[in-house]
Amino acid sequence: MNIAYFLTPKNSVAYLYDDSTFRQGLEKMRRHGYSAIPVIARDGAYKGTVSEGDFLWHLLDAEKTQDAPLSMKDTEKLHVRDILRNNTYPPVRITASMEHLLSNALNQNFIPVVDDLGKFIGIVTRKDILRHLSKSTDFSTAPQLQKIV
Template identity: 40%
Template sequence: MQISSFLFPKEKVAFITTSMSMREAMEHLECHQYSAIPIIDSDGKYVGTLSEGDLLWKLKNTPGLLFDNMNQFSVTEIKKRIRTECVSINAEMEDMLALAADQNFVPVVNDDLIFIGIIRRKDIIEYYTRNITD
């Protein structure tokens, strides 16, 4: 089964852009109550996922970095500890299980690597649960 029927579209997904500051990213995470959020560049391409842990490690390992001056650091300056894999919209649901084991969501891109949405781990688990019990 193709993943397109499980797509949570970009219009409904909170994401941050590479032009945002560390503080803006933190505020987006807090506002949407996410523990991780996709990062999109100015061309709309998926470039990675920023997690709460990434923010905490940056804060811990950067002398002089405080909440009050987080706006001086771009999200591009934050090391991502985990590489979140994305998939093509043409992927099959069977390709998703291994990714869902390690990621809260799987970013979905088109053939030009433009971010078009996510597949949530919850939806992947529900799909497999229904198919196992049927």
């Protein structure tokens, strides 16, 4: 099955630019209620995903090194790219196999999708994958599930 079937396109996904401020990132995540959000460059290249934990750990680490907590004014000087960790949400290409998609979905609540040039084109959510699998699987004939029920 083609993963484009599951794709939520970029224009329907909240994302951050890597040059967004720390504060802008927090505000956008709060507004949308997300625990993680994709980060892209201004040219559309996927840079990674930042999570609530990344923001929290940066705040705690900054407090240790500065002997004082960061003020809101300080967060306007930091950029999302400063707290971005590598490979936390590895992207897949639009041509990826369903097995690859499922493998990533085990560890991520969404999978970023990029084109052949590494440009961010959208996400596939774990929820959409599970919804599809639940529609295409006959649970009444699954022996393991019959024992549970």
